[in-house]
Amino acid sequence: MSGSWMTTRAWLLMLPLLVVMISVIGWPLVDTVRLSFTDAKLVGTQGNFVGFDNYAKMLSGSNFQRTLITTTWFAVISVAAEMVLGVLAALLLNQQFRGRALLRALMILPWALPTVVNATLWRLIYNPEYGALNAALTQIGLLEAYRSWLGEPNTALTALIVADCWKNFPLVALIALAALQAVPRDITAASLVDGAGPINRFRFVILPYLAGPLMVALVLRTIEAFKVFDIIWVMTRGGPANSTRTLSILVYQEAFSFQRAGSGASLALIVTLLVTVLAVAYAALVRKVAGSTA
Amino acid sequence: MSALEIQNIRKSYGAIETLKGIDIALQSGEFLVLLGSSGCGKSTLLNIIAGLAEATSGDIRIGDRSILGVHPKDRDIAMVFQSYALYPNLSVRRNIGFGLEMRKVPVAERDKAVQEAARLLQIEALLDRKPNQLSGGQRQRVAIGRALVRKPQVFLFDEPLSNLDAKLRLEMRTELKRLHQMLRTTVVYVTHDQIEAMTLATRIAVMKDGRIEQLGTPEEIYNRPATLYVAGFVGAPPMNILDVTVRGGALEVAGSDVAIPLPARYAAIGDGARLSLGIRPEALRLATENVAGLSLPATVEVVELTGPELITTARIGGQKLIACLAPRARISEGENHRFAFDEEALRLFDPKTGKACEVSS
Ligand SMILES: Nc1ncnc2c1ncn2[C@@H]1O[C@H](COP(=O)(O)OP(=O)(O)OP(=O)(O)O)[C@@H](O)[C@H]1O
Ligand SMILES: [Mg+2]
Numbered sequence: 183m184s185g186s187w188m189t190t191r192a193w194l195l196m197l198p199l200l201v202v203m204i205s206v207i208g209w210p211l212v213d214t215v216r217l218s219f220t221d222a223k224l225v226g227t228q229g230n231f232v233g234f235d236n237y238a239k240m241l242s243g244s245n246f247q248r249t250l251i252t253t254t255w256f257a258v259i260s261v262a263a264e265m266v267l268g269v270l271a272a273l274l275l276n277q278q279f280r281g282r283a284l285l286r287a288l289m290i291l292p293w294a295l296p297t298v299v300n301a302t303l304w305r306l307i308y309n310p311e312y313g314a315l316n317a318a319l320t321q322i323g324l325l326e327a328y329r330s331w332l333g334e335p336n337t338a339l340t341a342l343i344v345a346d347c348w349k350n351f352p353l354v355a356l357i358a359l360a361a362l363q364a365v366p367r368d369i370t371a372a373s374l375v376d377g378a379g380p381i382n383r384f385r386f387v388i389l390p391y392l393a394g395p396l397m398v399a400l401v402l403r404t405i406e407a408f409k410v411f412d413i414i415w416v417m418t419r420g421g422p423a424n425s426t427r428t429l430s431i432l433v434y435q436e437a438f439s440f441q442r443a444g445s446g447a448s449l450a451l452i453v454t455l456l457v458t459v460l461a462v463a464y465a466a467l468v469r470k471v472a473g474s475t476a
Numbered sequence: 477m478s479a480l481e482i483q484n485i486r487k488s489y490g491a492i493e494t495l496k497g498i499d500i501a502l503q504s505g506e507f508l509v510l511l512g513s514s515g516c517g518k519s520t521l522l523n524i525i526a527g528l529a530e531a532t533s534g535d536i537r538i539g540d541r542s543i544l545g546v547h548p549k550d551r552d553i554a555m556v557f558q559s560y561a562l563y564p565n566l567s568v569r570r571n572i573g574f575g576l577e578m579r580k581v582p583v584a585e586r587d588k589a590v591q592e593a594a595r596l597l598q599i600e601a602l603l604d605r606k607p608n609q610l611s612g613g614q615r616q617r618v619a620i621g622r623a624l625v626r627k628p629q630v631f632l633f634d635e636p637l638s639n640l641d642a643k644l645r646l647e648m649r650t651e652l653k654r655l656h657q658m659l660r661t662t663v664v665y666v667t668h669d670q671i672e673a674m675t676l677a678t679r680i681a682v683m684k685d686g687r688i689e690q691l692g693t694p695e696e697i698y699n700r701p702a703t704l705y706v707a708g709f710v711g712a713p714p715m716n717i718l719d720v721t722v723r724g725g726a727l728e729v730a731g732s733d734v735a736i737p738l739p740a741r742y743a744a745i746g747d748g749a750r751l752s753l754g755i756r757p758e759a760l761r762l763a764t765e766n767v768a769g770l771s772l773p774a775t776v777e778v779v780e781l782t783g784p785e786l787i788t789t790a791r792i793g794g795q796k797l798i799a800c801l802a803p804r805a806r807i808s809e810g811e812n813h814r815f816a817f818d819e820e821a822l823r824l825f826d827p828k829t830g831k832a833c834e835v836s837s
Contacts, residue, residue, distance in 0.1 A: 368561035371528045376622070377549030377578040386574075390565045 217447035225443045236448035245424075245432065246449070252339065253428040257407035260343045260350070264403055265396065267347060268354025273388075275355070276362045286359070293352035301416035304345035308332050308417075332418050335425035342426055346413055350406075354399045361395040362388065394468070401464035405457055429453045478537070479504035479662040480525070480630050485534035487520055487686075494520050496686040498534070502679075505660040509673040512683035513709070518666040521683075522632050525664060526555050538629050549578070554623035558635040560615040562607040562622075568594075569603040572621040586625075593621040596655065613644045620655075633665040637672065649675060670710050674698065682706045701823065704830045707754050713787065713798045716760075719827070720753045722746070727753060727824075729772070732793025736770050739819050741835045751833065752825040757787070759821035760799035762807060763814035771816040772797065776809055790815070 218236055222229025240246050275286050292300060307314045310330035319325035331341045365388055373387045411430035414420060420427035420435065427435075433453060437446025478501040487495040494517045502508055510518045523529035525536055527548035536543050543551045554575070562571050569590055570577065576586040594600045597617040607615055616636060623631055636652075637645045653676055656663060667673055673680050674694045682689045682697060682705070690702040701707035707715040719730035722745050726735040738745070745751070763771045774790035774797045781787075786801040790813070799815050807813060824833040 366559060366561065368557040368559045369563065371523075371526070371548075372555065372557060372561040372622075373563075373574075374528065374548045375526060375553065375555045376575040376626075378574075379578075382578060386563045386566060390563070 214447045214450055217443055218445075218451050219448075220444045222443040223441050225437060225446075227443070229444055232444065236445040237452070240445055240449050240452065246452075248424070249427050249429055249432045252426065253408060253410075256339065256343060256346075256410060256426075256428060257404055260346045261400065261403045261407050263343070263347045264351040264354050265400060267351040268356075268399070269358050269392070269396070271351065271355040272358035272362055273384075275359055289355060290352050292349050293356075295349070297349065297412045298416055300349045301345065301413045304341075304348070305332065305417055308341055333422055335423045338418055338422060338426045342414060342417060345417065346407070346410065349413065350403060354396075354403065357395050357399045358392060361392045365391045397464075397468045401461070401468060404464070405461055408457055408460060409453070429456075478502055479506070479539070480664070481535075481537040482521070482525070483535040483537070485521065485524060485536065486532045487517070487524060487529070488532045494686050495524075495531075498686075498688060500681060500688070500691060502662055502664075504662055505678075507656055507663045507665065507676055507678045509677035509680045510664065510666045510683055511668065511670060511673040511680050511709070513668060516683045517686045518668075518683055519634055522555075522634050522664060522666050525630070526553055526632055527551050552629040553632055554626040554628040554630075555632040555634070556616075556619050556623050556636045558638055560607070560612075560619045560639075562615055562618055564607055566606075567603065568599065568605050568607070568610070568618050571607065571618055572603075572625055574622060575626045589625040590621075593624045596624065596658075597621050597651075612640050613648065616640065616648060620652075624655075624659075627661075629662065631661055631663045631665075633663065635666055635668070638667070638669070645672075652676060670712065674710070682709060684709075700832070701754070702832050704752060704754070704825050704827070707823065707825070711756060711758075713757050713800070715754045715756050715823070716797050717825075718753045718755075718792070718795050718797070720751050720824075722749045722751065727751070729753075729793050729795065731795060734773060734792060736772070739822055742824055742833060744836050745824070745833060750827065752827045754823035754825060755817060755821055757798045757800040759817045760797075760801070760815040761817070762799075762801055762805050763816035769816060770819060770822075771814040773812060773814050776807055776811050776813060779807060779809060 217225070217229070219231055219233060220229030221232050221235075271289060275282060275289065295303075308331040310316065310328055310333060313328075313331070315331060316325065316328040320328065329337070331337050369387050370383070373383050378386065409430055410428050411434070414426055414428060414431055415434075418426045420431040429449070430453065433446055433450045435446075436442050436449055440446075480500075480502040482498055482500040485495055485498040486493065498521060500508065510521060512518055520529060524531045527543065527546060531544070538552060563574060566574065572593055573586045573590045576589060581589075590603070591600070594603055597620060599614060599617050599621065602610060602614060602618070607618070610618065616639075619636070633652075637648050640648060649672055656676070665672075665676060674697075677694050679692060680694055680697045681691045684705050690697060690706045692700075692702075697706060697710055701710065701715065704717065707717065720727040721730065722728075722738060723735075724747065725738050725743075727738055728735045760772075772792055774792040776788055776790045778789040779786060780789075781803060784803065786803050786805050786807070788799045788801055788805075788807060790797045790799065797815065801807065825831065826833055
């Protein structure tokens with residue numbers, strides 16, 4: 183009885199949000215699904231129904247496969263590095279020292295900057311003529327001649343990963359730092375009395391409290407990294423020789439650069455599906471981890 | 477040689493001095509309880525003994541060596557915390573054996589020690605559980621087990637029972653007493669529960685504002701409190717304190733025309749002295765008709781039956797007098813009664829210094 187009017191009220195309260203959601207997410211999504219079964223050239227046009235042709239073409243094409251590998255590599259390496267760097271930074275910033283508060287505030291800066299600013303900054307650092315990286319490496323003697331870090335297919339992706347890490351490790355650090363505050367002081371004290379060294383203390387005292395939040399960070403970051411677009415678009419546009427082309431870049435190129443809205447849409451849906459699978463798998467993992475340390 | 481010696485320990489946090497010179501020497505096998513209200517520095521002192529905090533000055537010796545600057549793990553102490561502080565993702569078995577595991581004690585030996593401790597604490601059936609599958613009382617047993625297996629020189633307990641409910645607390649208190657009687661290890665135990673202190677301690681150090689108010693056996697603390705603070709802190713309800721004046725070999729209760737003879741042991745106190753007279757509520761009883769001996773007349777205001785006793789609040793010359801009487805005492809609000817007591821139950825304090833008056837033997 184009271185349940186039913188509660189439910190009605192809940193729906194009423196959510197109605198405005200639902201309207202907005204349906205019009206900005208629901209409708210475009212439906213239209214994308216429709217487009218993906220057509221040979222439309224431009225987004226917003228009708229096109230002819232072609233069934234699963236777009237999907238078959240995309241999935242079997244070498245572009246897609248190569249891009250999937252590039253994306254996976256980008257996501258795995260940058261997220262792994264961000265996790266390690268983030269945890270290390272959090273452990274350091276959890277120590278008592280002068281200027282800790284300032285450093286904690288500064289650390290968040292790369293993440294707080296707009297991606298475009300961050301990407302532009304790194305383009306300057308990697309600049310083949312006057313970039314700081316070339317200057318630094320030649321000055322300490324690690325490099326003979328200046329290189330075009332973003333211009334060579336074998337270094338561009340790594341350079342991008344470094345830039346992405348620098349931007350995103352603060353988020354992991356922030357989450358880890360918050361988790362570290364939750365480690366009970368008494369347990370740390372007990373481990374000291376029990377004679378646990380730094381490594382055992384990390385394993386048995388800190389990690390149980392870090393695992394859950396880190397898992398959340400891992401989920402967030404992996405999904406984000408898998409969808410990466412902006413930083414790459416600003417720094418390399420997927421080049422050189424498509425060496426930094428990720429799935430999102432490919433979607434953009436298909437739909438807008440090559441004006442193949444139909445196959446672009448099918449690709450977008452494939453990426454969406456992949457990310458959804460990731461998200462669901464991770465959600466299950468998070469529940470498991472959270473359950474085991476509660 | 478003392479088992480544990482605390483020498484003039486001071487501790488400051490910034491400009492605030494938390495411990496203001498603590499001196500205690502414990503014989504091996506003693507059970508010292510640090511008793512005091514919240515914030516008086518009990519935990520700080522315990523942490524300094526454990527090596528979890530550093531003293532600003534002073535020395536701590538275990539056996540015959542100073543342990544200042546020694547890492548907590550090398551101090552030969554084990555500690556039990558109020559919050560149990562178990563390792564959340566280790567089984568009970570590994571929790572108990574953790575200290576031994578970290579010290580690279582062989583598995584077989586470790587298992588034996590864990591079994592033994594689990595048997596003593598009656599938690600053998602729980603060895604394969606995780607801490608989050610245990611009740612509060614069971615967790616505290618595990619925490620005690622973790623300390624036991626280490627066989628340290630000194631056990632440190634920081635309010636180990638205060639997260640338990642009243643019934644369990646009573647049970648664990650008895651359990652701790654039994655363990656101490658069996659193991660005879662030196663213990664330093666922090667609590668603000670005076671019953672715990674009275675029942676467990678061989679000696680109690682009553683602390684106030686970073687100082688020791690009195691260090692003595694439970695019997696001394698209870699019967700011969702050295703200061704008004706101790707008199708008021710120990711005992712429930714606390715000791716009655718009445719303003720009195722010494723005049724002509726008698727104690728006149730302020731605000732009334734009641735006077736009682738000055739006990740002989742206080743004969744040295746001069747005429748005219750304004751003092752505080754202390755008498756335990758338990759020392760008072762209802763006087764019978766023809767009074768022989770000492771008594772105080774008072775008007776009964778409130779009578780509360782707690783079960784085992786009848787707590788009577790009365791007034792004498794505007795001052796409050798609480799008596800713990802037998803539950804069947806015939807007394808009710810508004811009546812005037814005489815409360816009798818023995819001369820030995822009287823304690824006199826100097827209200828200016830808060831200290832007990834000297835007794836001449
Ligand atoms: N790290 C610290 N920095 C500053 N002051 C502190 C610190 N630790 C403790 N203190 C202060 O020292 C005093 C004593 O603290 P302590 O924890 O020893 O009290 P306690 O007697 O154990 O109290 P409780 O019964 O509440 O546990 C308190 O006033 C507290 O505010
Ligand atoms: Mg404390």
